[in-house]
Amino acid sequence: MTSESDRASQFARPPLTWNSxxxxxxxxTVPAGWPAAVSPDAAWGNATGAGVRVCIVDSGVEDGHPRVxxxxxxxxxxxxxxxxxxxxxxxxxxMSGHGTACASIVRSLAPxxxxxxxxxxGHGLSGSGExxxxxxxxxxxxxxxxxxxxxxxxxxxxxxxxxxxxxxAYFGKTVLVASAxxxxxxxxxxxxSSVISVGSHDTGDPGxxxxxxxxxxxxxxxxxxxxxxxxxxxxxxxxxxxxxxxHIAGYCALILSKHPDLTAFQVKNLLYLTAANxxxxx
Amino acid sequence: MTDDLSPLSALSFAxxxxxxxxxxxxxxxxxxxxxxxxxxxxxxxxxDSLTSELVFEAVAGNGEDFLVGSRFPASKGIAGWVLDxxxxxxxxxxxxxxxxxxxxxxSTKYVPSTLMAxxxxxxxxxxxxxxxxxxxxSQRSALTQLELLSLFxxxxxxxxxxxxxxxxxxxxxxxxxxxxxxxVEVVRMLEGLDGERRQAGLRLxxxxxxxxxx
Numbered sequence: 344m345t346s347e348s349d350r351a352s353q354f355a356r357p358p359l360t361w362n363s364x365x366x367x368x369x370x371x372t373v374p375a376g377w378p379a380a381v382s383p384d385a386a387w388g389n390a391t392g393a394g395v396r397v398c399i400v401d402s403g404v405e406d407g408h409p410r411v412x413x414x415x416x417x418x419x420x421x422x423x424x425x426x427x428x429x430x431x432x433x434x435x436x437x438m439s440g441h442g443t444a445c446a447s448i449v450r451s452l453a454p455x456x457x458x459x460x461x462x463x464x465g466h467g468l469s470g471s472g473e474x475x476x477x478x479x480x481x482x483x484x485x486x487x488x489x490x491x492x493x494x495x496x497x498x499x500x501x502x503x504x505x506x507x508x509x510x511x512a513y514f515g516k517t518v519l520v521a522s523a524x525x526x527x528x529x530x531x532x533x534x535x536s537s538v539i540s541v542g543s544h545d546t547g548d549p550g551x552x553x554x555x556x557x558x559x560x561x562x563x564x565x566x567x568x569x570x571x572x573x574x575x576x577x578x579x580x581x582x583x584x585x586x587x588x589x590h591i592a593g594y595c596a597l598i599l600s601k602h603p604d605l606t607a608f609q610v611k612n613l614l615y616l617t618a619a620n621x622x623x624x625x
Numbered sequence: 626m627t628d629d630l631s632p633l634s635a636l637s638f639a640x641x642x643x644x645x646x647x648x649x650x651x652x653x654x655x656x657x658x659x660x661x662x663x664x665x666x667x668x669x670x671x672x673d674s675l676t677s678e679l680v681f682e683a684v685a686g687n688g689e690d691f692l693v694g695s696r697f698p699a700s701k702g703i704a705g706w707v708l709d710x711x712x713x714x715x716x717x718x719x720x721x722x723x724x725x726x727x728x729x730x731x732s733t734k735y736v737p738s739t740l741m742a743x744x745x746x747x748x749x750x751x752x753x754x755x756x757x758x759x760x761x762x763s764q765r766s767a768l769t770q771l772e773l774l775s776l777f778x779x780x781x782x783x784x785x786x787x788x789x790x791x792x793x794x795x796x797x798x799x800x801x802x803x804x805x806x807x808x809v810e811v812v813r814m815l816e817g818l819d820g821e822r823r824q825a826g827l828r829l830x831x832x833x834x835x836x837x838x839x
Contacts, residue, residue, distance in 0.1 A: 402706060402709075438700060438701070438705070438706075439701075439702060439703065439705060439706035440703075440706075441706050441710070441714075464706065464709040464710060465700050465705070465706075465709065493712075494710050494712070495711070495712075496711075497711055497746065497749040497750070498749050498750075499749070522712075524711075524712065525712050525713045525714075525743075525771055525775070526712075526713060526743070526744075526746070526775045526778070527775070528746065530711070543768055545766045545767070545768045566768070567766060567767045567768055568717070568767060573716075577718075578718065579716050579717060579718045579719065580716070580717035580718055581714060581715065581716050581717070582714070582715035582716075582767035582768065582770075582771060583712060583713065583714045583715065583771065584712070585710075585712060585714065
């Protein structure tokens, strides 16, 4: 089994390419293998999320919650007095219930996926953006298949670093699903094209998601009155883009479970082709 | 965000001494929020960054008589998450969580069933939280309720910012060993005068300026 430190040391940005001069075009053949008609069944039919590692970057996840089950591993960003952030293994716990809620939604769609947690909020973390950046960087270096980020930062000073990180995820085959802000204000990283950005729809149907023809929010998923796991094994109903996002993360886990070799670009494409308001390829 | 006010700004805020007016403005935000959402209560919290606590700054409805000024750790519960994440939420069945119910009941003597919370954001940073407890039945969807709540959050941000600046102005004057507080007092006295004494005071100021710039 590959350890976290092994994964981090193996992580390297792919070499840059400016053109195809000198390339062997035959070697560039991509085995797409998609069926002629792209349907939800072709995209994730009979998939359970098995073999897919999902990371919840949030307030922590309650291990053993009836709606979550086993949390494979729990980590947290720790801040020293000088504001330097490191990531350390911690006991699984959730300070607010929000991370558990997100994990419970992913689990409801992808029952056999692995759930991992990186806590970037609570326990004295300022929520200032540094912790978010450190936790996200760590998750991308671990090459998780799917990262659920129902968070964003409004601070512009983090934009360049966040953009570089999300590009690393995109080219490194980590599907980063990021929640749009619920308020009409600028925040990041959901505004970046390298992530899959999610807002809420209010149809009440958890099995339905829409492609937004007027992005930057690219998809709308079930985000109103969502039944979610909360603290102490509890259940609540919650509304917000935070809860729409893990629905899409769950579908990504299903897609990657069925088609493990897909890139972030291809996963986004499959989501587009199977959105309730697209389905044109069927 | 900075409250590093110049002496002139600090003097202006201190002379204005508008904390009461700002509090009235803040209270009006929760009054209107409570009325629009037909809720049991609405509150605004301000983050005390020195102690990492959320402080009740304005309350309408349940707890109005005794909650203002009370505080709780900013890292706890739904308000804490909203503050940290900068995201609004609507959470139902809140009272089903025994831990939440006990904590809240101890501090506020009221346990809501539904809790709506939005961050109060100023200069890209959440500086507080606006909550609405147990909104009445509405034709609006929870999503449009969140949008409406966020508009109240904008109003609360403006009012909280004014209060923060007033307080920063006062502490700025205190930190300056009272040298500007004396000046504020003189200006206030001058405002209360009329006729010959006021004119004499203004002439004295004019003479001081000539002296200082010569």
